[in-house]
Amino acid sequence: MEQENRSAVPERGPITVRVLPDSEAVTRAAAKTLAEWLTADVERKGSAVLALSGGSTPRNLFSVLASRVYEGLVPWRSVHLIWGDERCVPPDHPDSNYGMAAGTGLLGRPFAGVHRMPGELDPEEGASRYEEVLRGLGGGGEFPLDVALNGMGEDGHTASLFPGSSTLDETARWVAPAEEHGAHRRLTLTLPAFRQARRILFLVTGAGKAQAAHRVLAECDESLPSTRVMLLGPQVRWLLDRDAAGEMDGKATRLPLC
Ligand code: 6PG
Numbered sequence: 001m002e003q004e005n006r007s008a009v010p011e012r013g014p015i016t017v018r019v020l021p022d023s024e025a026v027t028r029a030a031a032k033t034l035a036e037w038l039t040a041d042v043e044r045k046g047s048a049v050l051a052l053s054g055g056s057t058p059r060n061l062f063s064v065l066a067s068r069v070y071e072g073l074v075p076w077r078s079v080h081l082i083w084g085d086e087r088c089v090p091p092d093h094p095d096s097n098y099g100m101a102a103g104t105g106l107l108g109r110p111f112a113g114v115h116r117m118p119g120e121l122d123p124e125e126g127a128s129r130y131e132e133v134l135r136g137l138g139g140g141g142e143f144p145l146d147v148a149l150n151g152m153g154e155d156g157h158t159a160s161l162f163p164g165s166s167t168l169d170e171t172a173r174w175v176a177p178a179e180e181h182g183a184h185r186r187l188t189l190t191l192p193a194f195r196q197a198r199r200i201l202f203l204v205t206g207a208g209k210a211q212a213a214h215r216v217l218a219e220c221d222e223s224l225p226s227t228r229v230m231l232l233g234p235q236v237r238w239l240l241d242r243d244a245a246g247e248m249d250g251k252a253t254r255l256p257l258c
Pocket residue numbers: 053054055056057058084085086087097150151152153157158159160
């Protein structure tokens with residue numbers, strides 16, 4: 001049974017936590033949520049900016065969004081696509097988040113714009129170039145991130161904001177280089193950028209994420225970047241499968257406990 005909790009704290013948007021039976025159900029719910037949110041934003045203001053995460057969790061979601069079923073369910077021509085983070089590799093590298101999305105067919109949708117993070121550049125140069133792209137999208141004002149799709153690592157990182165990273169201290173830039181993780185340095189949206197998102201959708205599946213999910217949703221451990229992003233202010237929806245929910249399964253009506 002799906003459980004949904006709405007806990008709204010006056011100074012920030014509502015945070016909802018949904019626990020679904022398995023990763024396929026999470027994928028279906030995520031596709032439906034993104035379609036609803038993007039359609040609402042385009043109806044409200046004529047366009048929308050969607051930030052994609054990388055990693056493996058969203059791969060099936062991207063394939064679903066690229067399928068015939070979703071051809072007419074999203075106003076693709078009014079949506080600008082950006083990335084929440086990228087590995088510092090060329091777009092055709094097997095570890096590229098852009099390359100992963102391209103491989104699912106999602107980039108074949110007629111987006112208003114596809115704005116790739118330039119992972120092939122020197123990280124500082126790439127970060128400042130991408131910052132210019134985002135400032136252009138926002139017309140020079142606030143960064144108009146409407147929908148951010150985020151994953152979470154087993155260490156509680158999100159995008160390429162890792163626990164203890166100095167990138168978490170960034171207060172002005174929207175895009176910054178992040179230290180090496182795995183084999184590559186990274187580029188990432190920063191806390192100031194995610195703070196300006198209107199909505200954030202976290203996708204978390206698999207038993208390996210259960211401990212981090214508990215630390216974020218049940219303990220509100222702010223040493224974890226995913227907790228920090230969750231508490232920034234936007235409307236946040238968590239979609240977890242039962243494996244990632246672990247002992248929280250069946251208790252979503254009380255989450256998050258902060
Ligand atoms: C990346 C992602 C990263 C990802 C988490 C979860 O570039 O790796 O943006 O933040 O969302 O590491 O990755 P999985 O989905 O592979 O578990």
